[in-house]
Amino acid sequence: MRTIKRALISVSDKTDVVEFAKQLSERGVQILSTGGTARMLEENGIQVIPISDYTGFPEMMGGRIKTLHPKVHGAILGRRDDPEHMQAMKDHGIEPIDLVVINLYPFEATIARDDCTLADAIENIDIGGPTMVRSSAKNYKDVAIVVNPDDYKVVIEEMDANNGEVTEATRQRLSRDAFALTARYDAAINRYLSLQIEGPDSFPPTYQQTFLKVQDLRYGENPHQAAALYREYQTLETDVVQARQLQGKELSFNNFIDMNAAWECAIEFEEPAAVVIKHTNPCGVAIGKDQLDVFIRARETDPVSAFGGVLGFNQVVTAQTAEEILKNFVEVVIAPGFEPEALSLFAAKKNVRVMEMPTAKPNPEKKRLDLKRIGGGLLVQNADDVTLNRTTLKTVTKLQPDDATLRTLEFAWTVAKHVKSNAIIYARDTETVGVGAGQMSRVDSARLAIDKANKPVDGCVMASDAFFPFRDSIDAAAKSGIRAIIQPGGSIRDKEVIEAADDHGIAMVFTGIRHFRH
Helix, strand or coil: CCECCEEEEEECCCCCHHHHHHHHHHCCCEEEECHHHHHHHHHCCCCCEEHHHHHCCCCEHHHCECCCCHHHHHHHHCCCCCHHHHHHHHHCCCCCCCEEEEECCCHHHHHCCCCCCHHHHHHCCCCHHHHHHHHHHHCCCCCEEECCHHHHHHHHHHHHHCCCECCHHHHHHHHHHHHHHHHHHHHHHHHHHHHHHHCCCCCCCCCCCCEEEEEEECCCCCCCCCEEEEEECCCCCCCHHHCEEEECCCCCHHHHHHHHHHHHHHCCCCCCEEEEEECCEEEEEEECCCHHHHHHHHHCCCHHHHCCEEEEECCCECHHHHHHHCCCCEEEEEECCECHHHHHHHHCCCCCEEEECCCCCCCCCCCCEEEEEECCEEEEEECCCCCCCHHHCEECCCCCCCHHHHHHHHHHHHHHCCCCCCCEEEEECCEEEEEECCCCCHHHHHHHHHHHCCCCCCCCEEEECCCCCCCHHHHHHHHCCCCEEEECCCCCCHHHHHHHHHHCCCEEEECCCCCCCC
């Protein structure tokens, strides 16, 4: 039996530690502790043996040296089933430590402060803590290591159920969690130091990132694929993993992908926006002042594809909009909030997944990375979070677009950013009319956008996520009545493409920015 008789407690995060220590003490557990933790426990009437009294060696160097001592690590690492280990412990006056309660210096919280200096960061790199965590986790058959306050209750319940022992299965699970903590801690230090050495826009020689499991999913993209959802430890409020499910069926793997696409597109816009997503592509987007009108216009871009789609809004969803949404089948609705009457309406359709986000305001100062897995490797890039700046647009044709046309071009260009390449968008005013996505040639995307259009294309503007390699797409656009085009430019045949636009009396604007989305 590995009955817990002696515990070492040394924590930075002191959540619930006083109550936990009281419960241990009431069960006859001797408590060793360090520094601030020891003072807090003593102030709350808990008998504590300071670690310096236990080791016979003082804490020193501003607390850098506290637990790095054979009487601590021998007490943790000594194997109880090994006679040689037990004899060595006896010879050197080392008494076993059966429970170690540690959480580390708040390195991540420190570097997240705007006023954090390199010296602050270095001083918040824990040394003794990770060493004790790893020692305890290695010897989990004899020692229980607790790094998360959520496990305090588990430890007490198991001690009460097992005559003072924590089961081996739980000790092994606690060991795994402990190694996950030190891995994440070291990865955070590595990332921070790499930024100091190489700068914020560089990529470190070793890319390390840890993710916390949120939930298992029913299956992946297809039923034969197992899947789970993980989140980063430090997420932004606008990250879709922060969404709170208010009602509806369990979210699927594909729901999460489409929900992310709907949300990312919706929050591009300042005005009320509605986005309809099908298989990660927007099949309808609109902006305006009245949310109900905006949603109807977005849905009517491609009402066939909108059936069973995922909807994204950047404003609180009103009861009127909810009523209109429920006239057709939808999988998910994601928004920064819902009127109470809207939630009452959704409640009548219990399978509709209703997802609430904390905020709809992106923080432009926070850089994000985009990760794509390939066989045996990982591609890492900065997220495509560039927004269009009208002052950098360049009109390259004889015909100059007026302000209203420019506004529509900007809208269409923003939508194109969220459509799989090759991407072509036809738009009128503040709504999409046709979306051509994911075709192998740009001219095919242009034709598909016309075929998918539910409203007349004549008089619309066109947006292309990349340059036109030939004039054929411009000629096709002219036949359909397109009056203005926005595209990155940069083709060796730009002159030919511009001449085609001039031939047809089409205004053309270059952005100088490409938005490929593979």
